[in-house]
Amino acid sequence: MEIKLFNSLTNQLETFVPLRPGKVSIYVCGPTVYNDPHIGNLRPVVVFDVLRRLFIHESYQVTFVSNFTDVDDKIINRAVAENTDESALAVRYIREFNKVSAAVNSLPPTFSPRVTKYIPEIIRYIEDLVANGAAYVVDGDVFFRVSSISDYGELSKINIDDLISGARVEENAKKESSLDFVLWKKTDIGISWDSRWSRGRPGWHTECCAMINSLFPDGQIDIHGGGFDLKFPHHENEIAQSKAHNGNKIARYWMHNGYITFGEDKMSKSIGNVILAKDAIKKYDGNIVRLVLLGTYYRSPLSFSPDVMDAAAIEYGRIQNAISQLAVVLQLADISLIPFEKPDIEPFLSHLANDLNTPNAITELFAIIKKANGVLRQKPLDYRLIKKLLIEALAMLELLGLKVSYPLLNVEDKELYASYMRLKSDKNFAESDRLRQILMTKHII
RNA sequence: GGUUCCUUAGCCAAGUGGUAAGGCAAUUGACUGCAACUCAAUGAUCGUCGGUUCAACUCCGAUAGGAACCUCCA
Numbered sequence: 001m002e003i004k005l006f007n008s009l010t011n012q013l014e015t016f017v018p019l020r021p022g023k024v025s026i027y028v029c030g031p032t033v034y035n036d037p038h039i040g041n042l043r044p045v046v047v048f049d050v051l052r053r054l055f056i057h058e059s060y061q062v063t064f065v066s067n068f069t070d071v072d073d074k075i076i077n078r079a080v081a082e083n084t085d086e087s088a089l090a091v092r093y094i095r096e097f098n099k100v101s102a103a104v105n106s107l108p109p110t111f112s113p114r115v116t117k118y119i120p121e122i123i124r125y126i127e128d129l130v131a132n133g134a135a136y137v138v139d140g141d142v143f144f145r146v147s148s149i150s151d152y153g154e155l156s157k158i159n160i161d162d163l164i165s166g167a168r169v170e171e172n173a174k175k176e177s178s179l180d181f182v183l184w185k186k187t188d189i190g191i192s193w194d195s196r197w198s199r200g201r202p203g204w205h206t207e208c209c210a211m212i213n214s215l216f217p218d219g220q221i222d223i224h225g226g227g228f229d230l231k232f233p234h235h236e237n238e239i240a241q242s243k244a245h246n247g248n249k250i251a252r253y254w255m256h257n258g259y260i261t262f263g264e265d266k267m268s269k270s271i272g273n274v275i276l277a278k279d280a281i282k283k284y285d286g287n288i289v290r291l292v293l294l295g296t297y298y299r300s301p302l303s304f305s306p307d308v309m310d311a312a313a314i315e316y317g318r319i320q321n322a323i324s325q326l327a328v329v330l331q332l333a334d335i336s337l338i339p340f341e342k343p344d345i346e347p348f349l350s351h352l353a354n355d356l357n358t359p360n361a362i363t364e365l366f367a368i369i370k371k372a373n374g375v376l377r378q379k380p381l382d383y384r385l386i387k388k389l390l391i392e393a394l395a396m397l398e399l400l401g402l403k404v405s406y407p408l409l410n411v412e413d414k415e416l417y418a419s420y421m422r423l424k425s426d427k428n429f430a431e432s433d434r435l436r437q438i439l440m441t442k443h444i445i
Numbered sequence: 446g447g448u449u450c451c452u453u454a455g456c457c458a459a460g461u462g463g464u465a466a467g468g469c470a471a472u473u474g475a476c477u478g479c480a481a482c483u484c485a486a487u488g489a490u491c492g493u494c495g496g497u498u499c500a501a502c503u504c505c506g507a508u509a510g511g512a513a514c515c516u517c518c519a
Contacts, residue, residue, distance in 0.1 A: 073517075156448085230518085232514065258450095261512080295458070296459095305456085307469080311470080322483095362467075376482095
């Protein structure tokens, strides 16, 4: 199936064509690990996981990379404040991030590189840039020379002159131009490494370049993803460095997910209106959080509120309930749950393939659920149809990454169910209600 | 100051130049021994004002309101 993606670089919907046939490389900018992740951090985790699942379904061999930024001022400051070291702090929040990612059923990345493990690669990358004139050294700091490349601003669509005139940035006297950004920062505070320029640490923008350059041929990938806020300056600067270093734009397709808002405001650590991922998952459920995150087109802002969560909880319950009933009915009739044919989920897939339109895809899922609930009430049960619907629904849920469970009945369960039905038709309601309670506890009805 | 984007029923949220998906809530029915589950029906002319067009929510312009980026941030 043809997969169309909205490319932020061209601002157009484009048909996906891989760099290498049958393979897809996806790199998603991961978190700076200085704090508990909030639900906004989870949006790219879920969105790009669905993209990955779509590619897997379409028989691509997917390499999925998401990094951890474990060198950063915030980490250093926090480590100092907590009287611990950066590494311990980073490890703690990496673990926390992995935990909530797993809780929303996102597949673990193929690679999860950490900046601290790529220092030699980063230094080498910067050395290359200095060597070819794209970077310059001033007093132990290294800056990227934006004027050395063409079309700076092509991703964020920012006009360089406007950027310079409208800059709120405090001018750094060391830089040749206010557009130039730091690649290596001389420092005597916090974690640092030796380089030929100074003892210091890398700037933020080089890590992704160095990692991608190390992990992929020609330092080029198919899809680079992340939040909208990374477009500028982070991704713009990645493109700039890669142009200077490898002569390419690092990625063919750039995808940016929208923010999660709370009320009208962006949910942000600096505003302090965040809902932590672990709290949302604890209060509701990873599946429900995931359903909320997929209920809105990934490029649109998503408003998060208790109302939205409650609605999703009900929706998820309905999905779960229908799946469970379908599976039980089949088992009571001793029909295998193993698929007899490939599920036909064409409309669902085409919605996903249309730039990951998960809201419309979910609508297809609801259509199946509604149909199933009707079929389950028909008098002579149409087992073939029931099985077909179950298999289709499960295939959709797998692509969305939503987990549902259904009971597996043993002989005892089936006998219990039969007794329940017999007592009920005998109008022995006292006893049938007792069995019903047991069956309900086992989630069989 | 510069740039980009958004505005669809009570809430969430898709969408196409030809008279608006879906979900939650609500109301009314149906099913039912009771309950749970479930099903059906009912609601918006798409911020406002103009323009283009045979036809616009969907294109263009203006206006109001909101948001984001330009500084660490998914």
